[in-house]
Structures are given as structure tokens and as C-alpha cells.
Amino acid sequence: MTDNTTLAAGKTAQHLRHAVESIDATFGAGHAAANPALVAAFLQSASIETAILSGEASVEVLEARIERATERVCKAMENLRPRIFG
DSSP states (O other): OOHHHHHHHHHHHHHHHHHHHHHHHHHOTTHHHHOHHHHHHHHHHHHHHHHHHHHHHHHHHHHHHHHHHHHHHHHHHHHHHHHHHO
16 A cells, blocks of 8 residues: 555544544444444535535635745836836
């Protein structure tokens, strides 16, 4: 397995353990084992939430990069102004 695959498998196992623990804590011991569809729904919900948070984090990174690039372009234009307009 690649490092990313190993990391993903570890995270998935961690989410599964958390799902079982949370469901059993809420509904009683053994409830998760008796209701695999509930565990699956929990994992699906967690996956969707993770994807949303990941997307939001990516947008923040891109916004910061765009802001820095815009500042550099504006600075370059300001430096060129005397050459172009005298």
C-alpha cells in the first residue's frame, strides 16, 4: 500500500471505531453491531462532513494565494506606471 492508502485505511478504521462507540454510547452496548445500516449511515454522514470541511479548507488556501498574486500584480503595475505613462 502507498502512504496515502495506508493513511486513508487508518482514518477509515478510526471513523468506524468512533461510529460504533458513538452509537453504542447513545443506544446501548451492541446496538451498532445489530444495526449495520446505522453504522453505514453514520460513516456516510461523517464522510460528507469531511468532504465539506476539506473543500472549505481548500477554498481558504486558494483565496490566500489569489490575494497574494493580486497584490504582486498590482505592485508590478504600480512599478510600471512611470515607464508607461511617464
